[in-house]
Amino acid sequence: MYETGKQIAPRKTVIVISSHVARGSVGNRAAVFALEVLGHPVWAIPTIVLPFHPGHGKATRIVPGDAEFEALLEDLAEAPWLAEVGAILTGYIANPAQARAVAGFIAKITARNPQIIHAFDPVMGDNGQLYVAEETALAMRDHLLPTARIVTPNRFELSQLSGMAAETLDEAMKAASLIAGTGTNRIIVATSMPGFMKDGIGNLLWTGGEGRFAETREVANPPKGPGDVMSALFLSHFLQGASLAKALDTTTASLVEIIDRAARRGADELMLETDARSIISPMARVTSRELVTPSPATREGGRLRVQVKPKN
Secondary structure (H helix, E strand, C coil), X not given: CCCCCCCCCCCCEEEEEEEEECCCCCHHHHHHHHXXXXXXXXXXXXXXXXXXXXHHCCCXXXXXXXXXXXXXXXXXXXXXXXXXXXXXXXXXXXXXXXHHHHHHHHHHHHHHCCCCEEEECCCCEECCEECCCHHHHHHHHHHCHHHCCEECCEHHHHHHHHCCCCCCHHHHHHHHHHHHCCCCCCEEEEEEEECCCCXXXXXXXXXXXXXXXXXXXXXXXXXXXXXXXXXXXXXXXHHCCCCHHHHHHHHHHHHHHHHHHXXXXXXXXXCCCCCHHHHHCCCCCCEEEEEECCCHHHCECCECCCEECCCC
């Protein structure tokens, strides 16, 4: 943990289940670093090993055998240190069998410790297309979404999970409401949503039938991996007891600062090791506002009309 000049109470351990790359700051490499900088011990479980992000080009894939992967999870489920664990963050899943195994693992350890939180980052696609097999995406939706307290999809993934369009804030609020369900405390953070201001982009928080939007200016040519960092940062702030509004705003500020600094350097990856201070104490400006939705009787054409909640 980086020293900030003030004493920080011990953090809960987080289990991170996602991809691992030899070079770069995506998947486990990004999430684990962010969590450890904020003081969390991490158990990192790779679902696949790659030389680099496949977005850079064709890459060799090393996927653990289904039996070996399940056996590893079984060993951890019986580990004597589960009392240390506060959360599980699931990201990239390589095949349907992994989704089922991870769901079984979550069921076992939450049976022993119901206070453990599952944060589900549905890493399945972007820009209008899946980059996992369709059956894997369906397995993630069917087996991992039901146990999640926190869900952090991008626009495309929100659409895939809900079966609805999610290109605008109107659509995203409706899709997030469907995923959140009624009578639950599930938290949805939909990323990379179009903002209110020109060239704005932001993150939509939806829970309990209410929304909040944290907006910044969009960074041109952003490096890969911000979604993995975002999920880890929001989860950390949530575990530390921050309000949802504070967790959203701080996470958004950290993210845009890290992205902007890497882009200014011409980096093709996030430079988390250089910009760790942005994880701890971001300075970027974020415009945040609460959103309200009209009652069902005032919906027009099946769409929700986004309104900004008046200030008191």
